[in-house]
Amino acid sequence: MTIRNLNALFKPRSVAVIGASRRPGSVGAVLARNLFRGGFDGPIMPVNPKHDAIEGVLCYPDIDALPMTPDLAVICTPPDTVAGIVEALARRGTRGVVVITAGFGEGGDEAGEQRRQAVLDAARPQLTRIIGPNCLGILVPRIGLNASFSHLAPPRGRLAFVTQSGAIVTSVLDWAKRRGIGFSHMISLGDMADVDFGDTIDYLANDPDTRAILLYVEAITDARKFMSAARAAARMKPVIVVKSGRHAASAQAAASHTGALAGSDAVYDTAFRRAGMLRVDTLGELFAAVETLASTEPPAGDRLTILTNGGGIGVLATDALVGQGGHLAELDDDITTALDEVLPATWSKGNPVDIIGDAPGKRYADALAVLADNAETDAILVLNCPTAVADSMDAAEAVIAEHQRWQASGSGQRPVILTSWVGEHTAQDARRRFAEAGIPSYTTPEAAVRAFMHMVAYRRSQEQLLETPPSVPELFQPDHDRAKRLIDRAVDEDRAILSEPEAKSLLAAYGIDVVPTEVAATPAAAGEAAERLGLPAAIKILSADITHKSDVGGVVLDLETAEGVRSAAEAMQRRVAKTYPDADLQGFSVQPMVKRAGAWELIAGFTEDAQFGPVVLFGQGGTAVEVIRDQSLALPPLNLKLAKDMVSRTRIYRQLQGYRDRPAADLEAIALTLTRIAQIAADLPRIKELDINPLLASAGGTIALDARIRVGEAGDGAGRLAIRPYPRELETRVRADDGSDYLLRPILPEDEPALHRAFSHLTPEQIRLRFFAPMKQLSHMAAARFTQIDYDREMALIITDPDRVPGEAELYGAVHIHADPDGEQAEYSIVVRHELTRQGLGRILMEHVIDYARQRGIGAITGEVLRENQPMLALCRQLGFSERTDPDDRDIIEVQLPLNDAG
Numbered sequence: 001m002t003i004r005n006l007n008a009l010f011k012p013r014s015v016a017v018i019g020a021s022r023r024p025g026s027v028g029a030v031l032a033r034n035l036f037r038g039g040f041d042g043p044i045m046p047v048n049p050k051h052d053a054i055e056g057v058l059c060y061p062d063i064d065a066l067p068m069t070p071d072l073a074v075i076c077t078p079p080d081t082v083a084g085i086v087e088a089l090a091r092r093g094t095r096g097v098v099v100i101t102a103g104f105g106e107g108g109d110e111a112g113e114q115r116r117q118a119v120l121d122a123a124r125p126q127l128t129r130i131i132g133p134n135c136l137g138i139l140v141p142r143i144g145l146n147a148s149f150s151h152l153a154p155p156r157g158r159l160a161f162v163t164q165s166g167a168i169v170t171s172v173l174d175w176a177k178r179r180g181i182g183f184s185h186m187i188s189l190g191d192m193a194d195v196d197f198g199d200t201i202d203y204l205a206n207d208p209d210t211r212a213i214l215l216y217v218e219a220i221t222d223a224r225k226f227m228s229a230a231r232a233a234a235r236m237k238p239v240i241v242v243k244s245g246r247h248a249a250s251a252q253a254a255a256s257h258t259g260a261l262a263g264s265d266a267v268y269d270t271a272f273r274r275a276g277m278l279r280v281d282t283l284g285e286l287f288a289a290v291e292t293l294a295s296t297e298p299p300a301g302d303r304l305t306i307l308t309n310g311g312g313i314g315v316l317a318t319d320a321l322v323g324q325g326g327h328l329a330e331l332d333d334d335i336t337t338a339l340d341e342v343l344p345a346t347w348s349k350g351n352p353v354d355i356i357g358d359a360p361g362k363r364y365a366d367a368l369a370v371l372a373d374n375a376e377t378d379a380i381l382v383l384n385c386p387t388a389v390a391d392s393m394d395a396a397e398a399v400i401a402e403h404q405r406w407q408a409s410g411s412g413q414r415p416v417i418l419t420s421w422v423g424e425h426t427a428q429d430a431r432r433r434f435a436e437a438g439i440p441s442y443t444t445p446e447a448a449v450r451a452f453m454h455m456v457a458y459r460r461s462q463e464q465l466l467e468t469p470p471s472v473p474e475l476f477q478p479d480h481d482r483a484k485r486l487i488d489r490a491v492d493e494d495r496a497i498l499s500e501p502e503a504k505s506l507l508a509a510y511g512i513d514v515v516p517t518e519v520a521a522t523p524a525a526a527g528e529a530a531e532r533l534g535l536p537a538a539i540k541i542l543s544a545d546i547t548h549k550s551d552v553g554g555v556v557l558d559l560e561t562a563e564g565v566r567s568a569a570e571a572m573q574r575r576v577a578k579t580y581p582d583a584d585l586q587g588f589s590v591q592p593m594v595k596r597a598g599a600w601e602l603i604a605g606f607t608e609d610a611q612f613g614p615v616v617l618f619g620q621g622g623t624a625v626e627v628i629r630d631q632s633l634a635l636p637p638l639n640l641k642l643a644k645d646m647v648s649r650t651r652i653y654r655q656l657q658g659y660r661d662r663p664a665a666d667l668e669a670i671a672l673t674l675t676r677i678a679q680i681a682a683d684l685p686r687i688k689e690l691d692i693n694p695l696l697a698s699a700g701g702t703i704a705l706d707a708r709i710r711v712g713e714a715g716d717g718a719g720r721l722a723i724r725p726y727p728r729e730l731e732t733r734v735r736a737d738d739g740s741d742y743l744l745r746p747i748l749p750e751d752e753p754a755l756h757r758a759f760s761h762l763t764p765e766q767i768r769l770r771f772f773a774p775m776k777q778l779s780h781m782a783a784a785r786f787t788q789i790d791y792d793r794e795m796a797l798i799i800t801d802p803d804r805v806p807g808e809a810e811l812y813g814a815v816h817i818h819a820d821p822d823g824e825q826a827e828y829s830i831v832v833r834h835e836l837t838r839q840g841l842g843r844i845l846m847e848h849v850i851d852y853a854r855q856r857g858i859g860a861i862t863g864e865v866l867r868e869n870q871p872m873l874a875l876c877r878q879l880g881f882s883e884r885t886d887p888d889d890r891d892i893i894e895v896q897l898p899l900n901d902a903g
Contacts, residue, residue, distance in 0.1 A: 004822045005129045006195070006203045008096030010140055010185065012072035013042045015147065016094070018063070018085055019076040020046035020054045027076045027100060030149040031137070035074075038153060039144030045070060063088040072096040074137065074147045079103030082133070083118035090126040097123065098147055099132035104191060106134060116193050123194065135190025136166030141183055142209055148188065157182020159290060160204045162197065163216035164189050172283060181287065184210045198225035202821045205233035212290050215241040216283070217268070223612045223722035227275055227635075228792050229821070234276030235465060235785070238293050238458065241277050242286050243268050267609045270633040271722065274642075276465040278458045288447065289454045292418075295440045298459035299378035299416045303329040304452060305371050306352035308383035309359040309390065313422055314352030317381060317445035324453045328352075329377035335370060342366035358389045361398030368402045372414050379416040379455075381448050386426045396421060396430035400437045416455070420448040466784040468752040469641030471807025473672070479509040480683060487686050487711050496710055497544045500589045503707035507692070510676045513703045515594055521587040523569035527562035534592040536560050539569055540706070541576050545583040547708070550623055552579050558593055565590070594696060594703060598662045600655065601694035602702075604674060606636070606681045608688050613720040614681035618674055620652040621694040636678035637725040639749055643671035643678075656697065669701040682725040685714040724792040730852065733802060736839040742812065743802035744848060746795060749788045750806035756783060758811040761833045769869045770831045786816065794818040794826075797849055799841055812836050815845035817853060817861060825860040825896075826853055830872075837871075846879055854899045861897045 017035060021028030028048070035044050036055040045068075046054040049061040060066050063085065069092045075085055079101050086097055105113035116133070123130055131138060137148025141156040152173040159181065163169055166188045173186070184207065187200055197220050204210045213233060220226045233239050243265065272279045280286050304321055306328070308314040318328065328351045331339075339347065343363065348354035353371070355363050364382065371380055382399050386392050399419065406414045419434050419441045421427035427443075434441035442448035483506045490498050498506065504514040516533055519542060520526035530537035541554030549555050553575045556568040569588050576583065603621030606614045612635060619631030632649040634642060647653055647670055658664030673695065680687060689710040696703050731745040747755075759778040762770070789796055796816040801809040813832035819825070828849065832841050853861055864886065865872050873883070876895045886892040 003199060003203045003820075004824075005095040005127055006199065008071045008094070009098070009129060009131060009138065009195070010145075010203065011143065012070070012096060012145065014045070014068060014070045014072070015040065015042065015145070016045045016047055016063070016066060016070035016073040016089075017054075017076075018047045018073055018089075020048050020051070020059065022051055022054055027149050031074060031076055031100070031147070034146040034148060034150065034153065038139075038146035040146075041144065043068065043070075063092060066092070069093040072098070072147065074098045074100065076100040076149075079112070079115050079133075083115065083122045086119050086128065086130070087122035090123055090128040093126070095126070095128050097128055097130045098135065098137055099130060099190075099193075100135060100137060100149065101132075102134035104133040104193065106191060116191070120193060130194040131187070132190040133193060134166075136169050136188035138188065139183070139186040148186075150186075152177055154186060155180070155182040157184060158209060158211035159183050159214060160185040160187070160200075160207070160210040160212070161214045161216075162187045162189065162200050162204070164192065164218045165216060166190070168216050168283070175283065175287070179287075192221050196221045196225070198222055198229040201226070201229040201233050201239070205229070205236055210237070212238040212240065212293065214286055214290065215239070215277075216286075217241055217243045220611060223271070224719070224724065224792060227271060227722045228724075228790050230272075230275035230277055231465070231790055232793070234461070238290070239275070239277045240286055240289050241272055241279050242281070242283060243272070243279060264609055264611075264615075266633055267612050267615050267635075270615065270635060271612055273461065274635050274723070276461045278454060278461060280454060285450060285454070288442070288451050289458075292440045292451045292455055293458065295438050296416050296455075298455040298462075299452070300413070300459070301378040302326045302453070302456045303376060303378045304449070305329045305331075305374065305377040305380045305415070306383065307364070307367055307371065307380055308352050308354055309357050309364075309387070309395070310383065310385040310422075311348070311352075311354050313383050313385055313420075313445050314348075314354055317383060317420075317449050318352060320446040320449035321453075324449065326449070326453055326456065329374065331374065332376065335374045338370040338373075339367060342370060357385075357387045359395065360390055361394035361396075364395045365398040365402045368399065368417075372402075372406060374415075377415050379418060379452055381445070381452065382417060382419045383422070383445055383448075384420075384427075384430070385422045392421060392423075392426050393430055393433075396433055400433060400439065403437065403439055416452075418442070418448050418452055420445050464645070466781055466788070467641055468780075468784060468787075469639040469749050471750045471753075471805050472640065472675075473668070473805070475803070475805055476511055476676075478511065478676075478679065478683070482506075483509040483680070483684060487684060490711055491686065495544055496712065498709040498711065499542060499544075499586065500540065500707060503690075503709040504704060506680075506709060507704055507707055510680055512673055512676055512692075513701065514707070515591045515703060515705055517589050517591040519587055520569075520590050523566045523573065523588070526569045526588045526590050527566035529590040530559065530565040530592075531562045533590060535562070536593045537565055538591055538593055539565055539572070540589045541572055542586040542589050543576070543580075543583045544586070546576070546580060552576055591705075594705060596696055596698040596700060596703075599696045599698035600652065600665055602652070602670070602697050603631070603691065603693040604670075604677055604695045605689070605691040605693070606677060607690075608720070612722040614678075616646070616674060616678050616681065618646050618670075619650050621692075625693060634674075634678075635722050636681045637721075637723065638675045638678040640668070640671050640675060641749075643674040646674060647671060663699040665697040666699055666701045670695075670697055673702050679725075682721060685720060686711045688712045724790070727791055727795075730795075730797065730848075732848075734799065734841075734844050736836070736841055736844075738839055740839070741802060742799045742841075743809075744797055744799055744844065746791065747787050747789065747798050747814065748806045749784075751798065751800075751809075751811060752780075752783045752787045753807050754800070754809060754811040755787055755814075758814075758833055759783075761835065762831065763834045766831065766834055769866055769872070770829065786814075789816075793821065795849065795852055797845055797852070799832075799845065813841045813845055815849045817849055817858075819853075819856075819858050823856065823858050825862050826858050828861050828863045842872075842875060843878075846875060850879065850897065850899070857900055859898070859900050861899065863895045865893045865895055867891050867893055 019028045020032040046059045051059040104116040421430040431441045501517045518529040520529045537559045538557045559565045601622040606616045609615050616634045630651045634646045656665040691708040692704045734744045799813040815830040817826040817828045881895040881897045
């Protein structure tokens, strides 16, 4: 389930309170009071056989006695009663239930888990949606709904706050009330037996009353649904998240609190970044980030100019900026000269721009006027500390006036302005005035810098969501059958670890360069293998029982002769037998030494996270990898852009770019290796862990010197990935009516250049019929949204050249369907290049996308067609679509094709 029936929870017309009470201090009494006093317009019906009336309203003995079916029911009765109550409500037609009660499996209690399942079983037949159990409730101020036992009710606003923890709701309400912050929704999810973060993000993303979505996350329950919802929402509005459980002890506490697996915090961080969400560390930062994003557009970059009347606070701001990865903006000679003309001779002559403690408002305004023209600055942080010789309020009014002058002039891109008036008594009025003027203001310089860097991070995440990746250098088809045979052999032999030669053979099947390696059963055979492969050679002990070979002397390098190899193997055999007498020794792996001047030792691979499935890893490799811990993570699938971003987040990245006489590594080859590792993770669900260490990288490319692969049960196959991978199985050759052959395949992000070229081939009439309006060109944002799709929710099939790489291949036609989160229906759109119309390509595209939608269980395909577009209407009739005139526009025909029972 996703957003189905969530309107019953968040837009109910009537509410029942099961377990309402008059007993002072009880949850039932607080719930009833909050509901009756919240301003809700519809009927509120308390249910409790012990009372005749509650809050002056008739109380009903049971659900059957209710005079009408409530859209929403709030339950606060003992846990053993809840499943029966949910069953009775669902039978009557109630579609939304909030279960306040705890006792449903928190901390792994078996009886509680049985109660939880009974509640879900009771709700499922009627698709009744459940929030909770073990939650504080929900608040929707816009409709006066306070279905919670909170001590405060928030004012109406445009922020939605979603949390697992009820205590966090009350803390946030306290914090927000003092600041006058309002909310569109406050949702306490509790244990998320049914409605979870993915569901609520989907709902709130399309809610016009919600400007930003704020999350407090302890754990998520459905990684793919969460990622799909978050990626879609982040394209429409800010999604800002606080994730608790950053460390092992707090993660364990969170898991025991919610009953959900916490997973790795580093992987959560990776998922949030991939989705385009902004992660902050504290609740205070959460709301500060919202206030900042509400006040101003994010800056174009991370170059900050600091304008201050105190050197000390300027230094504090600089320390904070550098510590968080930002940069001080450069002041060129022209800017410095202009500042000399308006500032006293004692100003700092650099950034921070210290205008001295006696600075009046005019000095602030004059300096701002100059700095606004500095092309090297993205934002200006204006600082003020109170002094006896200058009026802080005068300075604030001058900053506000200058900012308003910028807005009125409308001339070009101006830097973002942030302020921090330090102190309490003298700064309060200034902060109030800044708030009234829409200028972000912070109590400390460090907080201001943190907010600036949050804006920088948010801008970067938004740009990354829409950035077009480079095309792949060549068409590549892995030898999937060869890889699968290697895995099947290990499974048949009841081995969890592939031998090193097997692991390298599998990597080679996916186009990853490896060192040629042979298996030798004896020391003598090892010497012979070394002669065949080439000397000098390296040998390694071969044993599934020994993971880290170098720890037990199981690796010897730079052996110059075959006899040296034989002697080293014999010594290794004795050494390992003494250290690990129970280890099963299969022999030795033998390979030639690879010498690449100036090469770096890297690590690359993937492992499985409890929540998000396979996670790709990259970093500095070698024997000290666990000590150095220079690593970055990414969720598969990867393209070249995502892989390069992954490399850039490591410390070793600066070295890989080359320095002094050491040439740069082939970063393209490293990124390509990571994309192929990600493809292995997507294609081969039996692989649970893959390590290449070291992966040798130099200007000449990459080569895997050692590899380890662990296999296990296939599990959910491709479904275990948090992001649905490219559906290669949909690729097929098709033939047009004139006999021309094409490739039909799903669209890729790399296809954006081809999409722009295809758009240029459309006639104005085609554009008007397709987009219902004239367009001269397709914007990057529109093209990116069409090419960078979530294959779990939408599909775009294109007709293209069969033997050219994405980005370079031409795009001749495309059909796109976008399903609602419940899969009830999907809306289609289609276009074929003008010169290829009447070749049957439109019908081919429609038939394939209809088959795809049917296989995915989508209920119906719908579309809107201009009445004058007779060729499209004729095709729809041939394919079995029904037609009806749009009641609001007679020029539009609505077409629909039912596919499954859900339609």
